[in-house]
Amino acid sequence: MTTGCGRFIVIDGPSGVGKSTVVNLLGKLLASPDHEVVATAEPSTGPVGELARAGTHAYHGLALACLVTADRYHHLATQIRPALAAGRTVVCDRYLPTSLILQYRDGVPTELIWQLNADANKPDLTFLLVGDDTLCRQRATQRGTYSRFHEELIGEADAYRRLVPGLRDHGYRSHLHNIGLASAAEVAGVLRDIIVRELTW
Ligand SMILES: Nc1ncnc2c1ncn2[C@@H]1O[C@H](COP(=O)(O)OP(=O)(O)O)[C@@H](O)[C@H]1O
Numbered sequence: 489m490t491t492g493c494g495r496f497i498v499i500d501g502p503s504g505v506g507k508s509t510v511v512n513l514l515g516k517l518l519a520s521p522d523h524e525v526v527a528t529a530e531p532s533t534g535p536v537g538e539l540a541r542a543g544t545h546a547y548h549g550l551a552l553a554c555l556v557t558a559d560r561y562h563h564l565a566t567q568i569r570p571a572l573a574a575g576r577t578v579v580c581d582r583y584l585p586t587s588l589i590l591q592y593r594d595g596v597p598t599e600l601i602w603q604l605n606a607d608a609n610k611p612d613l614t615f616l617l618v619g620d621d622t623l624c625r626q627r628a629t630q631r632g633t634y635s636r637f638h639e640e641l642i643g644e645a646d647a648y649r650r651l652v653p654g655l656r657d658h659g660y661r662s663h664l665h666n667i668g669l670a671s672a673a674e675v676a677g678v679l680r681d682i683i684v685r686e687l688t689w
């Protein structure tokens with residue numbers, strides 16, 4: 489399924505890499521008086537999203553995969569597609585790449601994850617932010633962790649690196665970006681430049 493006339497941009501990556509900070513900064517950098525930007529996240533703030541976010545200890549495997557995918561379709565139907573149809577840019581913190589890593593770790597085969605998500609919009613651009621795993625884990629822990637997946641934040645950057653070929657095979661225009669020691673503002677500036685260069689703005 490293609491998007492409407494707005495632009496759909498996904499920022500994914502490990503916990504603590506700075507996704508939500510960068511999504512909010514990008515929202516400000518890309519917005520102008522005649523162009524609205526919607527900054528959003530998955531799991532969404534809807535009831536199924538809240539259930540998935542709070543429920544990683546109660547739900548496992550395919551059950552959790554179905555919950556996060558149901559939340560994704562509801563998020564698309566109620567927030568993302570209407571915004572795109574109105575010509576707005578949507579910047580989303582986490583999306584299908586997260587499922588390809590976490591639900592796979594939870595025992596769901598990659599092909600089944602793609603099948604469950606077959607009707608989910610393809611983003612115009614997907615950024616996979618990676619950084620030093622130890623630093624990311626420290627930041628995530630300082631901020632507070634609640635998810636079963638927060639208990640083992642090991643090999644996160646490599647897991648995201650390995651996703652790139654599969655995403656591209658499925659038509660996801662993807663950029664792997666190592667944040668190094670850059671500040672969140674610097675990362676957002678680099679992403680903004682790529683977005684403006686690659687998408688007709
Ligand atoms: N590039 C950065 N350098 C240093 N600290 C950062 C950077 N990006 C975010 N942070 C800080 O790290 C913590 C986690 O950031 P957050 O955006 O919540 O990460 P995520 O959404 O990827 O889990 C926050 O306290 C945030 O202020």
Ligand SMILES: Cc1cn([C@H]2C[C@H](O)[C@@H](COP(=O)(O)OP(=O)(O)O)O2)c(=O)[nH]c1=O
Pocket residue numbers: 502503504507530531540541544552556582583584586587588590591628635636637638
């Ligand atoms: C979007 C998504 C989230 N989740 C779950 C696991 C994550 O730990 C949790 C969302 O965590 P989140 O609060 O976004 O993590 P962080 O801010 O640390 O990056 O939701 C999935 O299992 N699959 C998904 O596709």
